[in-house]
Amino acid sequence: MQPDLFAESREALPLGPGAVLLRGQALDQGQELLREIPRLAAISPFRHMTTRSGGRLSVAMLNCGITGWVSDRRGYRYQSLDPETGRPWPPIPDLFLSLATRAAESAGYPGFLPDACLVNRYDADTRLSLHQDMDERDHDAPIVSVSLGLSAGFLWGGLSRGDKARRHRVHHGDVVVWGGPSRMVFHGLDSVERGYHPDAGPWRYNLTFRKAR
Template sequence: MTLDLFAALEPQPSREPITQGAVLLRAFAAGEAAQLVRAVEQVTAQSPLRHMHTPGGFRMSVAMSNCGRYGWVTDRRGYRYQPEDPLSGRPWPEMPQAFRELAVRAAREAGFDGFDPDACLVNRYEPGARMSLHQDKNEQDMAQPIVSVSLGLPATFLFGGMERADKPLRMRLESGDVVVWGGPARLLFHGVDTLPDGDHPLTGRCRYNLTLRRAR
């Protein structure tokens, strides 16, 4: 098979509007997915993934860590950003340059120039894990967008309205897909449906999600 035919089998980037202020960038990170997964492994070797608890005491099914100047955490004291990993008391790992550069490029492609993320939440979904509909509203600057990167097993992304009860759109996300939302879409409810079992050549039986934000 020729190189041209191999290239034709690779996912081709495309831009799919979701709603005003929200865009799905298909395969935007596909070419660098392996590099991103290696960076995830380096980050989580320093700050291990863990199942945090909500203020109500519920254990989250998604395992989490952070990198960057700030990390998002949840416990009995509430949802918040803080500069140190509560497990170690040390600063979160530095955000890999590959994460930052990808987020800036994706935000620009979606129409948000000047994005400067200082926090990256790393989520690991294993079969059966899910993320209920929620808003990202712990950040101080709501003018900055959110950039969400999918790596590994495919998942169904849920993108709703301004009320939790609004019926969400359902979108299948593949490894390398990037969703960006901001502006009028910044506080829309969103989540991830229960991850089915599978095996991906990059990540095995799991999916990683990188959510890059400007926290402060």
């Protein structure tokens, strides 16, 4: 069992201009948030998408919202229908929306209303290389990223891929919000701690809220 090391902490750690790590922001709702994920997966199952070159992404993904992020040989994009089911993505749960709006406001971005939420599922062998969230039409809105389950090493770089990245350990209930001058910062995930979380099992889940359209 992995303890919630920051269960009593609610500190805000600045990452850069317009970017902050909110320790424990979602901790009180962690169990409720995790209970929504199987309901979403029953409509649009987790899948390992492919890249333009035909490679398989190691992270398992699903979407909810009026649009969802997809990747295949045609490239990266948002679309309103799940390519696997041919149906609309499930709506973003109200609990998700209220958390995203509240976290964004805490970070200095009032009025944030996402139209897309990407749910990533990681195991201990999953990595996510440094990248920018650049497929959204609206780059003025922030990104809100919620960590649930196992702890992980979150990489926070710069505006160029070659900029040195700092590593921050993120735990169950932590939320990272970035926008403004930091909206196009490269970020990634270099490790997931092996173990078993009492609410998430052997997984780390990440909810990433975006204003895509």
